[in-house]
Amino acid sequence: MSAEPTDSTNLTGHCYDGIEEYDNPLPQWWVWLFILPIVLSPFYYVYYHFGVEGRSIHDDYKTAVADNLRQQFAELGELKPDRDTLLKYLDDKRWLAVGESVFKTQCVSCHGTNGEGKVGPNLCDDIWKNVYQIEDVTKVVANGAAGKAMPAWGARLHPNELVLVSCYVASLRGTSPPGPVRPPEGKAIPPWKP
Ligand code: HEC
Structure with missing residues (x-):
C-alpha cells in the first residue's frame, strides 16, 4: 500500500x-x-x-408442537389402547405415519432405523419376548420392560402417540429390513389378526 x-x-x-x-x-x-x-x-x-414461561423461542417451539399435535389429534379423540383400536390403525397409512415419526425420534437409537434391533430386540420378526398379542405392544411401550432397559413411555407420550407408535411397531412385523438384524429373542407368537 x-x-x-x-x-x-x-x-x-x-x-x-x-x-x-x-x-x-x-x-x-x-x-x-x-x-x-x-x-x-x-x-x-x-x-x-429467567422470565415467565413462554418468552424464549424454545417455549414458542414447544407450544407450536403441542398445538400442532392437538390439531392433528382433534379428529381422533383419545384413542384407547385396546385390541380393536390397534387393529384398526394398523392398516391406516395416514395415522401410521404419525406413529412412524414417533418411532424415528424416540426408538431408533435402541431398535434400529427399520426395527431391525440394536440394544433392543428386533421388531420385524415373529419372535417376541414380552408380547403375545397386539395389545401387549402398547403395554410394553407404556410401562417399559427388563427393569427399564426398555424405558416406560407412558408419561412421556400423548396417549394417541402411544397407540400409533404401537401400531407402527406392529406393522413392522413381517418386513425385511436391509442390513444385519439382531437375532430373534423369545418365542414365536400368533399373527396379530387370527
Ligand atoms: C434405551 C433403549 C430403548 C429405547 C429408546 C426403546 N427401547 Fe424398546 N426395548 C429396549 C429393550 C432393551 C427391550 C427388551 C426388553 C427385554 O429384554 O424384555 C425393548 C423391548 C421393546 C418391545 C418388546 C419387544 C419384545 O420382543 O417383546 C417393544 C414393542 C419396544 N421395545 C418398543 C419400543 C418403542 C415403540 C420405543 C420408542 C417409543 C422404544 N421401544 C424405545 C430398549 C429400548
Missing part, C-alpha cells in the same frame, strides 16, 4: 520500533453499536431466560 501523506498533528504519539500510529478513532455510531448490545445483554438474558 502506498504511504499516506504524513500529518504529524494526526498521530497518537505512540512509536513502536519506529512505527508510528495514526489517530483514527472509530466513528461514534460504531462505538455505540459495540457498547449498546453489551449494556442490553443482561436485560435480554434476564428477560428471556
Whole structure:
C-alpha cells in the first residue's frame, strides 16, 4: 500500500520500533453499536431466560408442537389402547405415519432405523419376548420392560402417540429390513389378526 501523506498533528504519539500510529478513532455510531448490545445483554438474558414461561423461542417451539399435535389429534379423540383400536390403525397409512415419526425420534437409537434391533430386540420378526398379542405392544411401550432397559413411555407420550407408535411397531412385523438384524429373542407368537 502506498504511504499516506504524513500529518504529524494526526498521530497518537505512540512509536513502536519506529512505527508510528495514526489517530483514527472509530466513528461514534460504531462505538455505540459495540457498547449498546453489551449494556442490553443482561436485560435480554434476564428477560428471556429467567422470565415467565413462554418468552424464549424454545417455549414458542414447544407450544407450536403441542398445538400442532392437538390439531392433528382433534379428529381422533383419545384413542384407547385396546385390541380393536390397534387393529384398526394398523392398516391406516395416514395415522401410521404419525406413529412412524414417533418411532424415528424416540426408538431408533435402541431398535434400529427399520426395527431391525440394536440394544433392543428386533421388531420385524415373529419372535417376541414380552408380547403375545397386539395389545401387549402398547403395554410394553407404556410401562417399559427388563427393569427399564426398555424405558416406560407412558408419561412421556400423548396417549394417541402411544397407540400409533404401537401400531407402527406392529406393522413392522413381517418386513425385511436391509442390513444385519439382531437375532430373534423369545418365542414365536400368533399373527396379530387370527
Ligand atoms: C434405551 C433403549 C430403548 C429405547 C429408546 C426403546 N427401547 Fe424398546 N426395548 C429396549 C429393550 C432393551 C427391550 C427388551 C426388553 C427385554 O429384554 O424384555 C425393548 C423391548 C421393546 C418391545 C418388546 C419387544 C419384545 O420382543 O417383546 C417393544 C414393542 C419396544 N421395545 C418398543 C419400543 C418403542 C415403540 C420405543 C420408542 C417409543 C422404544 N421401544 C424405545 C430398549 C429400548
